């Protein structure tokens with residue numbers, strides 16, 4: 038049986054890695070077949086997998102596709118996988134988060150840049166997926182095929198796997214089509230919530246902190262969080 042999901046690599050080195058990872062003569066034969074997961078002439082969309090500045094993420098984090106469309110994940114930097122939230126996959130034994138009729142997928146962990154994995158979306162609904170090494174560090178993504186539906190649309194996203202920013206809702210993904218990482222919903226004021234700016238400001242935390250506690254009138258720094266310092 039030929040599975041949906043085609044892995045491709047740029048060189049012999051990573052091909053060996055693939056065989057070592059998955060193993061078996063049958064898989065070897067499958068790997069020798071060119072990427073032809075696309076069916077019915079659907080559009081192919083690309084999602085990058087990245088390690089950058091201590092963050093691990095899929096970009097875009099949210100993507101809307103139509104039935105018959107193919108998503109190709111491309112490893113840009115670091116070691117990552119694209120793996121559906123289904124209990125048959127490694128390091129996840131929680132509830133299924135893809136439509137009941139959909140085939141699960143797992144790219145295996147890529148060891149080199151440029152490696153790709155393709156999956157063609159046939160069933161309508163919401164698909165959540167993760168990176169095996171970085172799931173609990175928030176390297177997760179969501180794809181809506183056609184319209185929202187299935188367990189991922191009905192149940193809360195696991196808090197332990199929360200991405201930087203937040204996981205966009207299925208409805209937002211359909212509205213926007215594609216959402217860059219990190220996804221930060223806008224507030225009524227038209228800007229990201231304060232919590233997000235707190236995170237962004239972390240790099241300049243020292244200067245920001247000194248600024249907030251500097252008392253212009255007295256010319257002193259204070260520590261307003263402590264009782265007795267006012």
Ligand SMILES: [Cu+2]
Pocket residue numbers: 093094116117118168169170171176
């Ligand atoms: Cu990863």
